[in-house]
Structure formats: structure tokens, C-alpha cells
Amino acid sequence: MGIREWPVGERPREKLLSSGAGALSDAELLAIFLRVGIKGRSAVDLARDLLNTFGGLRPLLEATQQDFCAARGLGDAKYVQLQASLELSRRHLESLLMRGAALTSPLLVRRYLSSHLRDLPHEVFAALFLDSQHRVIRFETLFTGTLDAAAVYPREVVKRALALNAGALILAHNHPSGVAEPSEADRRITQRLEEALGFFDIRVLDHFVVGDGEVVSFAERGWL
Numbered sequence: 001m002g003i004r005e006w007p008v009g010e011r012p013r014e015k016l017l018s019s020g021a022g023a024l025s026d027a028e029l030l031a032i033f034l035r036v037g038i039k040g041r042s043a044v045d046l047a048r049d050l051l052n053t054f055g056g057l058r059p060l061l062e063a064t065q066q067d068f069c070a071a072r073g074l075g076d077a078k079y080v081q082l083q084a085s086l087e088l089s090r091r092h093l094e095s096l097l098m099r100g101a102a103l104t105s106p107l108l109v110r111r112y113l114s115s116h117l118r119d120l121p122h123e124v125f126a127a128l129f130l131d132s133q134h135r136v137i138r139f140e141t142l143f144t145g146t147l148d149a150a151a152v153y154p155r156e157v158v159k160r161a162l163a164l165n166a167g168a169l170i171l172a173h174n175h176p177s178g179v180a181e182p183s184e185a186d187r188r189i190t191q192r193l194e195e196a197l198g199f200f201d202i203r204v205l206d207h208f209v210v211g212d213g214e215v216v217s218f219a220e221r222g223w224l
Contacts, residue, residue, distance in 0.1 A: 180211025
């Protein structure tokens, strides 16, 4: 039976319109993205097959172009469409963050930083530069390293903060291992940055460590 022959309340598109996207399963959301199935399989059936093949929604969304396009029912056109959708999502988060004060939206800050840093294969050290009212000026990657380390130079961070006329910073870096627990080295460099920036009356409001599914806040730990 095709999806068009299903009861209206069970069709993914109609279900989304009546109950919102949050009411749909991963397979139903993916089926809307796929639009059509393949011979003998509805879009929802195909979506379930793909989720089983890749091991879930996240591995599917993060698959390489080669692996994605090799799957039954997918191809270059769908890969391009997916990448555009993911980038739209990241830019939407950024536009939301730019509208208001960063400190009034801690969950949004977490989601934004995680979307940019979580899946990188190497360590990256970045910062949200804020004005004196804690509104976002810019997000920038400052240092890129290896699998487990990125050299951070406080002098360069200070120079960039002054160039952007920032009044405060939210620091962030990822742990490619997936474990978000900060190391002693993380704590030491944060203290050095706090001291160096403080000399110019630029505050470090927080430092987030992004892992796999977890984001640790220095401020929440009482370390800032």
C-alpha cells in the first residue's frame, strides 16, 4: 500500500502539518526528505531501511558523499539537497543567536557551538566575540590542531578581540574523542586567556568543551 492510501492522520506530510515536525519519527522525517520510495518500498519503508543501514539518523546525516550516494534510493542530487538543508539549519541557529544577547540563550549557544564543532575530525579552538551588551559580533575559528590538541596563543586571541572591539568572549573547542570532560591543559589555557584578556577589560564569560552529544560549560562548573 502506497503512502497516499494510508489514513490521512498517518501520512508523514499531513501529520507534520497537523501536529508539528516534533511529532514525527526519524523515519517519517526522512521520508518527507526523500519524497518518493523505490519499487516495492514506500518512502517510509525506504527511510527505515536507510536508518538501519547507516545505524541511525546521525550517521546518515554525517555520511561521506561516497557512502551516502552508494545507498539504495540515494544519489548526488539527494546528497546536495541534504548538505543544503544542514547548512540552512546552521545558518538559522546563527541568525537566532545574532538577534539577542548570548547569555540569555545558553541552550542556543550550546546548540550553535555543537553544530559547528562536534563532528570535526581534529581539534579546533574557536570563540564567540561579543560586544559590551553581550550581543554576538562574530564567531571565528582561531586555531586548528591535530586529532587531540590545538595550540592556543593568548596574544593572538587578544589581538583579534581588540580588532573586533569585543567586550567579552565565549570560548569553545571540541574533543574529537567524543569525551567532553575538560583536561587540566584546558583549564590552564583558559586561565591564561582570562588573565590576558582581563588586562584589556575583556571578559571571558564561558568556555565550552564540545564532545559527542555533550557540551561542558566552565562557568557551570564554577571555573570562571
